[in-house]
Amino acid sequence: MSAPPRRALFSATPPRVCAIAGSDSGGGAGIQADLKTAQALGAYGLSVVTALTAQNTRGVSAIHAVPPAFVSQQLAAVRSDIAVDAWKIGMLADAAIIAALGEELRSGDGLGAFCTACALKSAHAAHAAPLVLDPVMVSTSGSLLLTHDSIAVLVESLLPLCTVLTPNLPEARQLLRHARSSTSTAQASSSTATPDDPLSTLRSLIDAARELCALGPAATLVKGGHHVMRRAQIEEGLRELGVRLKPGFAASEGPAHAGPFAPASALTGAEVSHGSLALEGAPAADLTLVRTDGQPWSDVLRRWYATGAQSAKDDPDAVVVDVLYETAHEQPRYTLFIKPHIDSSATHGTGCTLSSAIATYLAAGLSVREATGLGIAYVQASLARGLPDLGSGPGPLNHASNVCPRGVLAPSALGSATDRVPFCARLIANSLRDWQGYTQHEFVRQIASRMLPREAFVWFLKQDYIFLRHYARVWARGAASAVVGRTFADIALFAGMAGAMANEAQTHVRLCERWGISLQELELGTRESAATLAYTRYVLDVANGGDALDLLAATAPCVLGYAEVGLWLASQRSAPKQASEDEAAYEEWVETYAGDEFQEVVRKSIESMEQRAAADTLSPMRVARLQQIWNAATRLEIGMWDEALDPRLRREIVDAEQ
Numbered sequence: 274m275s276a277p278p279r280r281a282l283f284s285a286t287p288p289r290v291c292a293i294a295g296s297d298s299g300g301g302a303g304i305q306a307d308l309k310t311a312q313a314l315g316a317y318g319l320s321v322v323t324a325l326t327a328q329n330t331r332g333v334s335a336i337h338a339v340p341p342a343f344v345s346q347q348l349a350a351v352r353s354d355i356a357v358d359a360w361k362i363g364m365l366a367d368a369a370i371i372a373a374l375g376e377e378l379r380s381g382d383g384l385g386a387f388c389t390a391c392a393l394k395s396a397h398a399a400h401a402a403p404l405v406l407d408p409v410m411v412s413t414s415g416s417l418l419l420t421h422d423s424i425a426v427l428v429e430s431l432l433p434l435c436t437v438l439t440p441n442l443p444e445a446r447q448l449l450r451h452a453r454s455s456t457s458t459a460q461a462s463s464s465t466a467t468p469d470d471p472l473s474t475l476r477s478l479i480d481a482a483r484e485l486c487a488l489g490p491a492a493t494l495v496k497g498g499h500h501v502m503r504r505a506q507i508e509e510g511l512r513e514l515g516v517r518l519k520p521g522f523a524a525s526e527g528p529a530h531a532g533p534f535a536p537a538s539a540l541t542g543a544e545v546s547h548g549s550l551a552l553e554g555a556p557a558a559d560l561t562l563v564r565t566d567g568q569p570w571s572d573v574l575r576r577w578y579a580t581g582a583q584s585a586k587d588d589p590d591a592v593v594v595d596v597l598y599e600t601a602h603e604q605p606r607y608t609l610f611i612k613p614h615i616d617s618s619a620t621h622g623t624g625c626t627l628s629s630a631i632a633t634y635l636a637a638g639l640s641v642r643e644a645t646g647l648g649i650a651y652v653q654a655s656l657a658r659g660l661p662d663l664g665s666g667p668g669p670l671n672h673a674s675n676v677c678p679r680g681v682l683a684p685s686a687l688g689s690a691t692d693r694v695p696f697c698a699r700l701i702a703n704s705l706r707d708w709q710g711y712t713q714h715e716f717v718r719q720i721a722s723r724m725l726p727r728e729a730f731v732w733f734l735k736q737d738y739i740f741l742r743h744y745a746r747v748w749a750r751g752a753a754s755a756v757v758g759r760t761f762a763d764i765a766l767f768a769g770m771a772g773a774m775a776n777e778a779q780t781h782v783r784l785c786e787r788w789g790i791s792l793q794e795l796e797l798g799t800r801e802s803a804a805t806l807a808y809t810r811y812v813l814d815v816a817n818g819g820d821a822l823d824l825l826a827a828t829a830p831c832v833l834g835y836a837e838v839g840l841w842l843a844s845q846r847s848a849p850k851q852a853s854e855d856e857a858a859y860e861e862w863v864e865t866y867a868g869d870e871f872q873e874v875v876r877k878s879i880e881s882m883e884q885r886a887a888a889d890t891l892s893p894m895r896v897a898r899l900q901q902i903w904n905a906a907t908r909l910e911i912g913m914w915d916e917a918l919d920p921r922l923r924r925e926i927v928d929a930e931q
């Protein structure tokens with residue numbers, strides 16, 4: 274039997290995701306959240322309603338459970354006609370509904386329209402439609418959404434069918450209590466945890482995910498949202514677990530498969546590292562860390578974020594960890610998703626939305642780990658852009674966070690630094706290798722280690738002096754252009770940037786003077802090199818042919834990259850000692866770029882780019898073109914430092930102006 278063809282998100286034949294859940298009249302959770310999520314992510318949503326709730330942002334005032342036979346009828350109606358690509362189960366209300374569902378799901382073709390075996394761990398697992406189960410028990414507002422006597426039935430009849438089980442911490446505790454009260458699972462467990470484990474450490478989250486998998490699901494995602502941790506605790510927890518990791522970046526583990534409307538803060542650009550974990554008494558497992566908590570590639574963004582922090586709400590060290598444990602591989606594997614804590618009151622519907630997002634990505638053919646990572650990224654973006662003022666109580670997250678007639682999300686004041694500069698974050702994330710090749714260039718490293726030959730630095734300074742002159746022309750061109758400089762604010766910004774270049778060039782004049790190179794020699798004795806010529810004329814070309822956003826995308830790698838390099842070099846300074854003449858000169862150069870004045874210029878320029886990107890109806894093609902411009906400028910930066918380091922690469926092309 275061959276696997277059915279994949280259906281692509283946002284295509285004319287979208288994947289079909291069926292939610293079996295309760296209705297939330299307030300629209301933030303339940304079936305309403307499930308359908309909105311499927312739609313926002315490009316799938317087709319179907320529903321089997323298990324209960325009606327009278328609910329608003331203040332709470333649940335009444336629950337009307339649907340008769341079990343009618344739940345079965347809805348399910349039968351859907352399945353007799355439509356081949357479902359993924360299932361999501363949410364609120365189940367009571368044991369009779371669970372029993373009816375279990376029976377119906379096991380009947381006929383089971384979970385897969387193309388498969389007669391229903392259990393996922395069966396030989397036909399590859400063909401069965403995946404099922405994500407969110408064990409909804411109590412609403413955020415405190416109402417009981419599952420009767421107490423239902424847990425045993427839920428565990429027995431539905432957990433073995435799950436591809437992914439997604440409990441939050443209170444739900445995980447309930448299920449663990451059930452698991453640990455049964456002797457057989459208690460024996461199988463190697464956990465060090467007590468029955469009422471608060472699940473407040475990395476170790477206990479990891480143990481919980483593994484133990485819950487022993488109840489039947491192929492994978493379990495324990496969601497840590499109810500317990501905010503500090504980054505220091507994470508480092509401590511990883512040390513205690515004896516985790517060793519090879520660092521690296523997941524340049525490809527991103528939205529490529531997820532269509533043009535993948536969340537802007539998707540996995541791409543996350544810091545991903547792999548290793549292994551051997552816990553006493555437990556099988557050896559692969560371990561992957563997916564970190565979106567720091568911006569590993571941008572000290573500048575992190576600094577802006579930290580200095581803009583007004584309250585604990587903005588605490589950049591507050592993180593949340595979700596632990597995924599998967600059994601369906603040669604060796605079991607854990608993935609830890611470590612993400613910034615978003616301190617928003619608009620969290621209603623988070624669990625429903627995440628499980629539906631995972632089901633949607635699974636329906637599109639992504640792996641459990643990819644689907645989970647992208648689902649988490651969608652929820653993070655939806656929380657950062659939540660709807661706290663919808664009613665008088667805590668509002669829902671914003672399911673349409675990624676649905677806008679624009680190619681780029683609007684910056685959000687909540688969330689991580691990347692949510693504040695979503696366009697810039699995306700440009701960097703999509704060019705991570707080049708971005709690192711540039712901001713961590715050997716030239717920069719040699720400045721840090723004080724090994725850079727003076728000759729290489731002087732070559733660079735002279736070329737950069739010419740570069741700045743052309744760059745000032747680029748900005749001035751923007752100010753003078755009818756397309757770019759349309760308002761006084763625009764003209765002032767662009768003319769101001771031209772002035773900033775002239776200021777920056779004065780550092781070069783001063784540094785050259787230190788080494789006895791006169792202004793006259795700098796101006797008249799320097800030939801423009803091939804790398805400088807290529808870079809400056811490319812950017813001028815973009816400025817001549819494009820609008821303000823083109824110009825800002827072409828100049829941003831230089832502006833942001835130097836701010837990045839400046840901050841990094843400043844952080845590498847060793848204890849003050851008697852600096853040599855060259856070291857003092859390098860220090861002055863570093864101070865120019867690490868200093869507040871330059872950082873402020875950079876911030877203005879990047880924020881201007883973000884505002885324009887968010888305000889413009891950018892098509893995917895336009896976004897791709899802007900990325901191409903950014904990539905070119907980043908690579909041209911690398912070219913200038915290559916030339917400075919290696920005299921064999923230098924080509925002196927244009928004689929100085931006389």
Ligand SMILES: Cc1ncc(COP(=O)(O)O)c(N)n1
Nearest residue numbers: 295296302303412413621622
């Ligand atoms: C119909 C329904 N399903 C699920 C939830 C849980 O969502 P939350 O925990 O955000 O209140 C809910 N409140 N209502």
